[in-house]
Amino acid sequence: MSRLNNNFYTGFFKSDHLSEKDKYLFSKKSPKYKFNIIGAGMIGQEHIMVTMLEGRAGINGIFDLSEDSINNTCRFFREEYPDEKELKVYDTLENACHDPEVDGLIICTPNFTHIDIVKEAVKSGKHILLEKPMATTLGDAWEIKEMAKDYQSVFQIGLQYRHKPIYTEAIHEMLxxxxxGDIKSISIVEHRVPFLDKVNQWNKFTEYSGGTFIEKCCHYFDLLNLFAQSKPEKVYATGGMDVNYKDFEYEGNKSNIIDNAMVNILYENGIKTQFNLCMFAPMFYEEIMVCGDKGRLKAYENENFLPLNHNNSYLEILSGEDGAAKTTNPCYPTVIQESGHSGGTYYEHKHFIDNMEGNHKPTASVEEGFWSIVVGEAAEHSIKTGEVISINKMLEQDIYSKV
Structure with a gap:
């Protein structure tokens, strides 16, 4: 039997009464790798937690322009990991990216900063995990895709929803x-509370976030692309800013992000998909339905803040006379599921390190990150113009004619 992941099992078994020489299963392994966190906010702390929980890497240091974020994250690290060496705080991005003791960079700064940070990070040659969305504009996303084309180390995009338990199981069942059978149509629903507060409230403004379709919905466009196994051909969307932040201003600027939408996407292979968004619902609810020529899959994840006994996840496959039906409740161990995004961030990290070690695991590539931005940008154009957007025409106008 291999040794247990001591970080994972700490909350389940007691071993404090044992001396170090009496620990075998619970002996603490030294991390093989060191990561630096670029961006020390809420998501930065989530990446720290899953890194420490996974155990093969440790956190060496952080870089952020906000003193409050730096102080808060350093305090969090001391309290959560009192036996660890204190975080190194870098004074410049360059120093954080090029520290020779560090193996990987995890970039989780505000969306609009990604392009400039990546330009510096790729000079290091280190493994890179870049949080979603990879950029706020189609042009910047294309530029990052080109930078990553011949990159020798791992370059992964943080589209971790594909690693949530309901989607992991759905991918296995359908693909x-x-x-x-053969997939014909796909539908995804997200109903949730409004965008939460951020430092300088950057996620309330399209200029800094890329807009709701790019900031938040890139996860679902990535999933639709993944299940369709094809490139998008046409996009038509309706939506608006009907409830949230209509009277919100920050430093004289008015919020301008949509809070509800319907998006229809036709793929080159003929698969038809739709996405339904509502960001003023009193819950966190996601649902996917995939219809094939021999059955249907439905899965959902639900957190409704009610004191009721119910399953937070559900998946069913109905095949009629073509096969057995199945219902199940996909989940991960509690400590993993509670570590962030229903455990998706943990497995994103686990696969990131696996790929660093040459043990290939499927994760969101830079190419896939780019196509999630393509759909988001097309949906934004469609709402603004009221037109069906041809993906090829949009790319020709915005990208291909300029390179």
């Missing part, structure tokens, strides 16, 4: 087992 590997072909449980519903």
């Amino acid at each position: 590997e087992r072909k449980s519903a």
